[in-house]
Amino acid sequence: MNVSFTEAQLALVPELPLLIEQRYHMLKLIKASGPVGRRTLSSMSGYSERETRTMLELLKDQGLVHIAKEGVSATEKGIEVLFVLHDTMEEKSGRRQLANKLSEQLAIRNVFVVEGDADHSALTKKLLGMQTAKQFSAHVKDVKIVAVTGGSSVAAVPPFMPTEELKDVLFIAARGGVGEELGLQANVIAASFAETCDASYKAFYYPDTLSEEAHAVFQHEPAAKEMLDLYSQTDCVIHGVGDAAKMALLRNSPEDEQQILADQQAKGEAFGFYFNQQGEIVHRIRTVGIQMEQLQNVPLVFAVAGGASKAEALLSYLASAPSHTILVTDEGAAEKMLSLIKRM
Missing domain, CATH: 1.10.10.10 (Winged helix-like DNA-binding domain superfamily/Winged helix DNA-binding domain)
Structure with a gap:
């Protein structure tokens, strides 16, 4: 024997x-x-x-x-x-299988699923940040410019970022600031990344209330032109995905704009773009920032969001996201996404 x-x-x-x-x-x-x-x-x-x-x-x-x-x-x-122990334990938990199943359905580069549901657990939000930082560390080579968005999921990443080999990296806001809570604004989060990594950052302030005429003028300002140049050189983007209706409220969008989003059945939001269930852009806010078409040329793209309440928003954005996107989410969102996919 x-x-x-x-x-x-x-x-x-x-x-x-x-x-x-x-x-x-x-x-x-x-x-x-x-x-x-x-x-x-x-x-x-x-x-x-x-x-x-x-x-x-x-x-x-x-x-x-x-x-x-x-x-x-x-x-x-x-x-x-x-x-x-990470890979072995994730395999045993079933989260790796869940991630693989979701990755196949979404046709993106990779999916990582952490335990819990961020809607109900502050710890899960931290695990999202820890996993994103871990995956960033695995791909950090040759990264020079990292654009980050605002939001609580992206704000959870900096505490877990590596402190070595990033002194030459520049962190920037993926687009001009919005009316979010101060600690969740992209400029503040970019500064937080830089502080943790002993790197540098560049802030970019853009008022959301500019008229179309003022927006056209602002794009030719030196600060805006400098940021547009940096966006064209960005190596990595770390971004969140928002619920369309909630983001419109957060931005104090006019009632007529909120009605447009409702009429167009907008589900998700990223970079100031609003998407319907099919992944089509149905509305966008006036701002200077990373454009959706630019993401195709950014080598490293992380989408970070969790909670079952984000499932519909995630599916709407990921329907047109770059195929090389790496999604970091949680069990709550992953299971709900698969459930929604089965109904489609």
């Missing part, structure tokens, strides 16, 4: 797979949220405080976490362990 090493381990310690899964999950929570308190970890993980304390002591003894007054954080060794 030939027994493999793995079979022998399981015969001796049958609970081993569960223990690995539990400790991996805890370590991932710590990496995404650290420094974080034990009580908060207990609440996020679903384990009792006693179970959490025991697990933290085990992780600490193995040099995977650091416990201090301000909370628990992952060590370099802990982060490396997460990296090594």
Whole structure:
């Protein structure tokens, strides 16, 4: 009788797979949220405080976490362990299969699915940021100009970005600022990326309320011309996708404009463009920024959005997105998207 090493381990310690899964999950929570308190970890993980304390002591003894007054954080060794185990654990969770199925349906370069639903979990939003930063790091070579949009999903990325090899990178806003919450504006997020990566950034302010005539004049201003030149040289775009109706409200769009979006059955929004279910552009706001046709020539494009409520918006945008797009989303959005696709 030939027994493999793995079979022998399981015969001796049958609970081993569960223990690995539990400790991996805890370590991932710590990496995404650290420094974080034990009580908060207990609440996020679903384990009792006693179970959490025991697990933290085990992780600490193995040099995977650091416990201090301000909370628990992952060590370099802990982060490396997460990296090594990531693909295997994602395969076991079923998220890799979910991502592959969605990638085939959408006909885009790749899809990565993180656990949870961002509509109901702040942690899931952090996991979206962590996964996007991880994939960016895998493709960072030769990237010189990165354009980023506003929004909470993109704002979750900077804390997890690599700090090495990015000093020569320039981060820019993918388009002029909109009336979003200050911390979620593209200019602020570009600055956040630059600060984390010890890189540089360039802000670009553009009032959303310009008339058509003023917009035509503004495009010839030196600041606008400089940004247009940078957009033509952009190597990477990291962008969110919004719900059309919610974005129109966020921008305080006039009632007649909101009615146009309703009449045209706009579902999703990206870069100031609004899309219907078929991926057709049905409306756009006046701004200076990355154009949809330019995305085809940008080598690295990340779309980042999660939550089941974003499923329809994501499908409408992705129906005409560049085929080399890399989507980072969550289980809530992925499952809802597949469900909607089946009904089409």
